[in-house]
Amino acid sequence: MPVTYLHVRWSDQREARYYSPSSIVTEHFEAGVVYALPEFLARARRALSEASERVARKYGYACSAAQDQSKAIERDARRFAGQPDASVEILGFSR
Template sequence: MPEVRLTLQWPDGLTSELYSPSTVILQHLPPGETLSVAALQARGLEGLHQASERVRARYGFACTRTDEEATKLRQTLSAYGADQMVTILAGP
């Protein structure tokens, strides 16, 4: 399964990496798009969930790394206001 790494540029200019074990995340978070923190939370977490389920369908078990990525994403999101904007960039 092809992995995807996206770079998220936060409202304050900081960046972080988001890992997904599946390209399905690109349907939720396409590079070049700018989303509100609230939209990123909804779409990013759903995309990570779907990526984990694709791993489950293929290998018989969910991807635990997507749980870790979702936790990391939630922690970073909590530092910003829901209406602040985040840009999704191609991976590193």
């Protein structure tokens, strides 16, 4: 399971990098695409949940780091509450 980082640019132009214990994030996002915030959050939740499940299948325990990153994304998204046009651009991935 290759560790993969998701690089994003929030609609306020801040950039961030989020950790995934699995490359599954590359199946949920496409580099260069701008996602509306609700869609981005739904995809991030699914991707990180699946990543954590992959770790559990392989090692017998869920990945707390994936869960922490999901919480970090949710926390970072809160600054856009009430902004219906908020979006997130996928800048790319790294390992």
